[in-house]
Amino acid sequence: MRHKPLVRPTRRWASSVTSDGMTIATFNANSVRARLDLILDYLAEHRPDVIALQETKVEDAKFPAEDFHEAGYNVVFHGIRTYNGVAIASLDPPRNVEIGFGDLEFQADARIIAADIGEVRIIDTYVPNGNAFGSEKFAYKLKWLDRFREYCEGLDPSRPIVWLGDVNIAPTPDDVYDSARKLGGVGHHPDEFAALDAILEWGWVDVFRRFHSGPGHYTFWDFLIPNGVDRNLGWRIDHIYASPGAVEKCVRCEIDRQPRLHARPSDHTVVFAEFEL
DNA sequence: ATGGTTGTATAACAA
Numbered sequence: 509m510r511h512k513p514l515v516r517p518t519r520r521w522a523s524s525v526t527s528d529g530m531t532i533a534t535f536n537a538n539s540v541r542a543r544l545d546l547i548l549d550y551l552a553e554h555r556p557d558v559i560a561l562q563e564t565k566v567e568d569a570k571f572p573a574e575d576f577h578e579a580g581y582n583v584v585f586h587g588i589r590t591y592n593g594v595a596i597a598s599l600d601p602p603r604n605v606e607i608g609f610g611d612l613e614f615q616a617d618a619r620i621i622a623a624d625i626g627e628v629r630i631i632d633t634y635v636p637n638g639n640a641f642g643s644e645k646f647a648y649k650l651k652w653l654d655r656f657r658e659y660c661e662g663l664d665p666s667r668p669i670v671w672l673g674d675v676n677i678a679p680t681p682d683d684v685y686d687s688a689r690k691l692g693g694v695g696h697h698p699d700e701f702a703a704l705d706a707i708l709e710w711g712w713v714d715v716f717r718r719f720h721s722g723p724g725h726y727t728f729w730d731f732l733i734p735n736g737v738d739r740n741l742g743w744r745i746d747h748i749y750a751s752p753g754a755v756e757k758c759v760r761c762e763i764d765r766q767p768r769l770h771a772r773p774s775d776h777t778v779v780f781a782e783f784e785l
Numbered sequence: 786a787t788g789g790t791t792g793t794a795t796a797a798c799a800a
Contacts, residue, residue: 538800539792563800565793590793591800637800645799676800730800731790775791775800 529759529784530626533559534672534746535767536634536728536776540564540595544572546770551579556780557599558625560632561585562674564593571595584623592618594632594673598625609659614652620659628754628785629663633673638694646694649676653703660710668785669751671712674728674776676745677704679714682723683744695745712749715761715781727763728776737768748781757784 533556537543540561551559564571567589576583576597586607587593596602602623608615622631633656638649663669677700681687690696708714716725726742733741750758761781768777 542792563792590798639799732788732800734789772791 529757529782530558530628531556531780531782532628532630532670532672532748533778533780534562534632534674534748535559535778536562536674536746536774538563538774538776539566540593541566541570541572542772543774544575546767546773548575548579550767550778551576551581551597554780555599558630559597559778560630560672561595561597562593562632562634563591564595565590566593584621586618586621588616588618592634594619594621594634596621596623596625596630596632598623598630600626602630604629609655610662614655617652619652620656626785627668628783629667629669631669631671633671633675635674635676637676638700640694641692641697641699646697646699649694650699650703653700653707657703657707657710660707660712663710663751664753665711665751666753667751668754668757668783670748670754670781670783671751672746672748672779672781674745675704675747677701678743678745679704682721682725685723685726685741685743695743708749711752713752713755715748715750715755715758716744716763716779718755718758719761725763727779729768731775737765746776746779748779750781750783754783754785758782759784 581597583597585595606622636649639645678684727746729736729742
């Protein structure tokens with residue numbers, strides 16, 4: 509049987525050779541296999557330099573790596589059966605790939621993967637949902653966020669670093685469709701705001717809010733709400749954060765609603781940012 | 786209306 513390398517060397521594509529900069533995207537796929545056609549269509553149309561995926565919901569042996577390779581992308585991934593799972597696909601080959609937090613803690617939950625792409629370090633996270641305030645899973649979410657805060661202490665703020673993914677927190681009243689009603693529930697709880705603030709003290713900047721203000725900019729619309737997308741009953745819980753060394757190089761950040769309007773969509777959509785890197 | 790949908794995996798569980 510032919511050997512399939514985890515990382516296939518690819519030549520730089522035209523979009524990377526020119527000074528157009530880097531486009532870095534994030535997408536909670538809600539199963540990479542169920543969303544494979546959608547993802548491949550997106551990559552063919554937009555050719556982002558990097559796309560970070562969450563909720564791949566597949567163990568590594570069954571990850572559809574060859575489909576990414578055929579699309580011209582390298583891909584590294586860390587998954588388990590049924591739940592969670594993260595992946596980074598990129599035009600340029602990833603280097604210094606790190607699975608988990610770099611220790612044995614939280615190894616089994618498959619929620620963080622990092623790699624250098626070009627000169628930028630990409631940190632892709634799937635923050636625990638938390639289920640409900642007061643639950644064991646909510647406590648685990650806060651514990652995980654504190655572990656990530658500690659992880660960030662080991663990073664060099666002067667380096668260009670982009671942290672992105674599903675953070676499962678709508679951090680301000682503008683980031684969820686009915687803040688007054690949602691406040692105190694999972695995803696919009698003061699304990700989560702505090703945990704995120706503690707992480708942001710490192711210097712992370714939510715680049716979407718450098719370019720867009722006010723309510724109504726959402727990245728997730730619950731399947732359970734009838735016509736929730738048309739009614740824009742959503743949450744902005746998929747974020748792209750830049751390090752102090754990268755924030756001034758970010759020239760654009762947008763939410764692309766098209767993937768959420770796709771047939772058989774994820775409940776999330778794509779967010780992307782452009783960096784002069 | 787304490788509902789509703791989706792994916793995994795094939796019975797519930799997570800979201």
